[in-house]
Amino acid sequence: xxxxxxxxxxxxxxxxxxxxxxxxxxxxxxxxxxxxxxxxxxxxxxxxxxxxxxxxxxxxxxxxxxxxxxxxxxxxxxxxxxxxxxxxxxxxxxxxxxxxxxxxxxxxxxxxxxxxxxxxxxxxxxxxxxxxxxxxxxxxxxxxxxxxxxxxxxxxxxxxxxxxxxxxxxxxxxxxxxxxxxxxxxxxxxxxxxxxxxxxxxxxxxxxxxxxxxxxxxxxxxxxxxxxxxxxxxxxxxxxxxxxxxxxxxxxxxxxxxxxxxxxxxxxxxxxxxxxxxxxxxxxxxxxxxxxxxxxxxxxxxxxxxxxxxxxxxxxxxxxxxxxxxxxxxxxxxxxxxxxxxxxxxxxx
Amino acid sequence: xxxxxxxxxxxxxxxxxxxxxxxxxxxxxxxxxxxxxxxxxxxxxxxxxxxxxxxxxxxxxxxxxxxxxxxxxxxxxxxxxxxxxxxxxxxxxxxxxxxxxxxxxxxxxxxxxxxxxxxxxxxxxxxxxxxxxxxxxxxxxxxxxxxxxxxxxxxxxxxxxxxxxxxxxxxxxxxxxxxxxxxxxxxxxxxxxxxxxxxxxxxxxxxxxxxxxxxxxxxxxxxxxxxxxxxxxxxxxxxxxxxxxxxxxxxxxxxxxxxxxxxxxxxxxxxxxxxxxxxxxxxxxxxxxxxxxxxxxxxxxxxxxxxxxxxxxxxxxxxxxxxxxxxxxxxxxxx
Numbered sequence: 001x002x003x004x005x006x007x008x009x010x011x012x013x014x015x016x017x018x019x020x021x022x023x024x025x026x027x028x029x030x031x032x033x034x035x036x037x038x039x040x041x042x043x044x045x046x047x048x049x050x051x052x053x054x055x056x057x058x059x060x061x062x063x064x065x066x067x068x069x070x071x072x073x074x075x076x077x078x079x080x081x082x083x084x085x086x087x088x089x090x091x092x093x094x095x096x097x098x099x100x101x102x103x104x105x106x107x108x109x110x111x112x113x114x115x116x117x118x119x120x121x122x123x124x125x126x127x128x129x130x131x132x133x134x135x136x137x138x139x140x141x142x143x144x145x146x147x148x149x150x151x152x153x154x155x156x157x158x159x160x161x162x163x164x165x166x167x168x169x170x171x172x173x174x175x176x177x178x179x180x181x182x183x184x185x186x187x188x189x190x191x192x193x194x195x196x197x198x199x200x201x202x203x204x205x206x207x208x209x210x211x212x213x214x215x216x217x218x219x220x221x222x223x224x225x226x227x228x229x230x231x232x233x234x235x236x237x238x239x240x241x242x243x244x245x246x247x248x249x250x251x252x253x254x255x256x257x258x259x260x261x262x263x264x265x266x267x268x269x270x271x272x273x274x275x276x277x278x279x280x281x282x283x284x285x286x287x288x289x290x291x292x293x294x295x296x297x298x299x300x301x302x303x304x305x306x307x308x309x310x311x312x313x314x315x316x317x318x319x320x321x322x323x324x325x326x327x328x329x330x331x332x333x334x335x336x337x338x339x340x341x342x343x344x345x346x347x348x349x
Numbered sequence: 350x351x352x353x354x355x356x357x358x359x360x361x362x363x364x365x366x367x368x369x370x371x372x373x374x375x376x377x378x379x380x381x382x383x384x385x386x387x388x389x390x391x392x393x394x395x396x397x398x399x400x401x402x403x404x405x406x407x408x409x410x411x412x413x414x415x416x417x418x419x420x421x422x423x424x425x426x427x428x429x430x431x432x433x434x435x436x437x438x439x440x441x442x443x444x445x446x447x448x449x450x451x452x453x454x455x456x457x458x459x460x461x462x463x464x465x466x467x468x469x470x471x472x473x474x475x476x477x478x479x480x481x482x483x484x485x486x487x488x489x490x491x492x493x494x495x496x497x498x499x500x501x502x503x504x505x506x507x508x509x510x511x512x513x514x515x516x517x518x519x520x521x522x523x524x525x526x527x528x529x530x531x532x533x534x535x536x537x538x539x540x541x542x543x544x545x546x547x548x549x550x551x552x553x554x555x556x557x558x559x560x561x562x563x564x565x566x567x568x569x570x571x572x573x574x575x576x577x578x579x580x581x582x583x584x585x586x587x588x589x590x591x592x593x594x595x596x597x598x599x600x601x602x603x604x605x606x607x608x609x610x611x612x613x614x615x616x617x618x619x620x621x622x623x624x625x626x627x628x629x630x631x632x633x634x635x636x637x638x639x640x641x642x643x644x645x646x647x648x649x650x651x652x653x654x655x656x657x658x659x660x661x662x663x664x665x666x667x668x669x670x671x672x673x674x675x676x677x678x679x680x681x682x683x684x
Contacts, residue, residue, distance in 0.1 A: 067541035068512075182630040183405075212404040212568060214627045217612035221626060239542065242571075242614030246622065265618040283546040284616055285575035291594055292576065294550055298543035301511050 028096075029201050029233045030056040030079070030118075035093035035103070037071075037078045040086070046305040048074040050257040051093075053333065056201060061227065061234040063248030063265070065241060065280075069302055071257040072237045076203045078103070079235075080120055081110045097201070116146040119194040123206040125186035129178040135162070135189045136174030142196050161192040166222055184215035188222065195226060203235045208243065220247055241284060245269060250339075253277045256303055256313040259333070260348075263340035273336060275318040275348040312345035322347040357431050358392035359530055359562045360416060360449075365389045365425035365435075367408075367415045371635055383635050385411040387586035388425075388659070393530065398556065398563040400577030400594065402570055402609065404631050408586045409566045413532045416564070417449050418442055429530075447477060450523040454535035456515030460507040466493070466518055467503035473525040492521040496551060513544035520551065524559075532564045537572060549576060570613050574598055579668070582606045585642040586634055588662070592669040602671045602678055605643050641674035651676035 037049040049071040056062045064072045077083050078090050079102060095102040097118065102110065119142075122128040130138060139158035143149055149157070155174070162170035165188040178186055187207065194202055204223070208216035224247060227234060236247055244251055244265065251268050253261045253276065261274040272278045282296040300317045311329050315322040331345040342349050367386040370379035385408040393399045401409045414420055416427050418434055427434045434445055453459040460469055470489045474480055480488065490500040496517040507515060516536060523531055533552065537545040553576065555561060567573045573580060573594075580597045582590045582605065590603040601607045608625040615622065629646055640658050644651040651674075660674040671678055 067543060184630050212631075213570065213612040213614075214404060214608060215630065216614070217624060217626055220614075221624070240614065241542070241616040245616045245618045245620070246614045248618075269616070269618050280542055281616065283543055285546070285549070285571045287571055287574055287598060287613065287615065289575060291574070292553060294553070295546035295575070297547045297550060299547075301513065301544065302541075 027058050028055040029058050029098075030235075031094075031096040032075075032079065033094040033096070035075065035078055035095065036091040037074050037083065037088065038091050039084075039088050043306050047091075047308065048257055048305060049078060050308070051330075052252075052254070052257075052259050054252050054259060054262055056233050056235055057250070058200075058233055059227070059231045060249040061236055061247055063244040063251045064235060064237045064254060065239065065244050065251060066254035067239060067302055069256075069305070070254040072254050073205055075254070076120070076205050076235065076237055080114060080118065080203060081105070081107075082114075082120075112146065115142050115194075115199075116197045117199050118201045118203065119197070119199040121187075121190055121194045121202060121204040121207045124210050125183060125190045126178065128190050129186060131178055134175050134177055135181070138189070139174075139193050139196050142193055146197050158192075158196070161196050162189070164226070165189070165192045165195075166218075167192075183211055184218060187211060187215075187219055191219075191222065191226070195230065195232070198230065199232055201233045201235070203237070205237045206239070207236070209238070209240070216243070223247070241280065253280070256308060257305075258313065258343060259341075260314065260343045261341065263342075267337075267340050271340075273340070273342045273349050274314070274345075275320065276314045279317075312343070312348055314348050315345065318348050320347050358394050358428075359397075359430060360564075361390075361392040361426075361428040362416060363390050363426040363428070365412070365415065365427060366423045367411055367420055368423040381635050384586050384637060385634055386415060386422075387634075387637070389583075389586075389588055390662070391581055391588060391591070393562050393564060395529075395562055396556070396560050397579065398565050398577045400573035400580040401564060401566045401583060402568065402573050402580060403583035404568065404609075406631050406634065407583045408634065409583050410534050412583070413451070413534050413564060413566050417451050417532050418445075419451075443477075447473075447526040448528050449530045449532065450526065450528040451532045451534065452516075452519050452523050452536045455539050456512055456519055457507075457539075459519055460515055462507050465504055465506055466498075466510075469507075469518065470503075470522050470525060473522065477526065488525070489521075492525060493518075495524070495555075496521045497547075511544070512540050513547060516540060516544075516548050517551065520548075520555070524555070527559070528561070530562045530564070532566070534566045535568070536565075538567065538569065545572070552576065570610065582609065585631060585637055587642065587672060588670075589643065589672045590670065596666075596669055600669075602665060602669070603643075604647050604649065604677050641672070641677055644674060644676050647677055649676055 033053050035049055035052045038045050038047045052075055066072045079095055090103045093103055136155060136158045139161055140154040143154045143157055159170045159174050162173055167173050167188055208219050238244060248265045251265050252259045255276045261277045272281055279298040283298060285295060298317055303313060309327040311327040312331050315326050326347055331343050333341055334344045335341050365386055366388055368382040368384050371381040371383055373380045389412060403409045415422050422435050429445055467489055470492055471485050474485045489503060493500055493502050498517055537548050540548060565576055577594045580594050581588050584605050590606045598610060601610055608627045611625045627646055638656040640656040641660050644655055655674055655676050660672050662670055663673040664670050
């Protein structure tokens, strides 16, 4: 096993000691086990995330891919404990981060972790930033929240962060407002805020979906080089398999609230075992594909949250023969080869 | 078999310009102009799909809306089968409206939430005074089956449908008047991968069956490559390169096209991209230079001269055109 990149947090000195402790214990930054998240709605309690398990390795990138409504963002919100209240609830499961279970952590303790040791990059940089504060002030806010810093020290560090994420003339930019920046620049600011306290884990929820391909390439490049320098782990949530292939070491494929397949990125793209993963991979148009040829489709659509069955959720769309009991008994999540896990429905795998 | 006159292109624009005034000051005077489309000459042949790609703000949607005459162009001609639509009045345009229809990006916003699907798809017939009530109902049912929905959809409302189904409804409405040209403005961008391929297949089938021509606007280059015969690359209101789909990917000439293609994330973890990363963003289309617009972003050396004169649009090889700025495309030569 390759030597893990050392963690060099900057801007935050408080958490260093505790990292070393957990470093010895395991090389996973985060271990999610059997996470169940539900929402109370008028139509009753709907389970958006239904028994999800995965690990995030130190210094690595885990991709979570799936279509809208599959529960990938709710998984992120559950880890961050940012579920809309009072409707959203974590019903079950364990989110182990540095020896504590985030799922049951008291609110105040969670606040000292959120934005500090685990932070988040959101999809839409315009709504993630406050339009009435300068961007320098917004970076300072997260710094002073978690550290005992003098205002001018915090400001200098904010400018340093802007420089680090590749914003030209950072001293001037720090005094500007979000609307004065372009979309790509705003996303860089959001990344600067997320990394200001030197987090061990960054959750990026569709960080490039709102951006153009050329800007997307810039941002993904930036995230990779920052990861090399700072050694943080990343959970990258996206629906774009191309982005996953380029940036992730491991991948979780989610469907209707569950992880249907999980494994090393190269292995999973080369050798997808679940019918849904296979369907997803074959339905995207490829640059080297036959022009104007019929694309493979996945028939039907994602089931609504209120019509989910306990068993395999993909059988009805798989175009394979299945028995009613396949929809009633939940398939086991098994490791078919080293590190390659799949929801072993006898029909779909 | 569909018989058509293929001698003239179905649509041809000549130096089309769409400038919007930027107003300001106390009297809301025009202070500057936003040159969203600035001298575009393109043609779409019968039964052809022309892909139009570019970053947001490059003017590709404005171009689509202008040729559908949702805007009144500032300058230039839009020849539909030889007839210039650019200067026509509303009344004169009406018969041509039937021939050019649009499919919009967001299927959640392009359908009226208070109308049933029946009313929405029937509306084009009502506007053009076609058929009796019963006939129209029959046509609507036919259209819905054609796009893969059941007839019973007629009495339901948009919120009862998923994104992919709504896009099918949008397509049914666009097809109602049997148009010859469909302008598809990012028709699959808002859809999930598995649904996206369903809608793309439907569009390709309809083209085969009905002999439709498409202007397919998208920022997803893999999708455009799959569906298009020819592809035009737009940058800041101008076309910088135009070539057959396979050619533009295998042999891009303009540095912008190269950067755009190299930025596409390839869904294969073993692929190592050789990436041309562009600095900065698309500049503002407000009063852009008359000359080459890409030079300042290209990272190449350029003189002030190239910003002043509009570079010629040259045909390098059969059907492969490029905006031959001397700095961006130094070795451009006529064949």
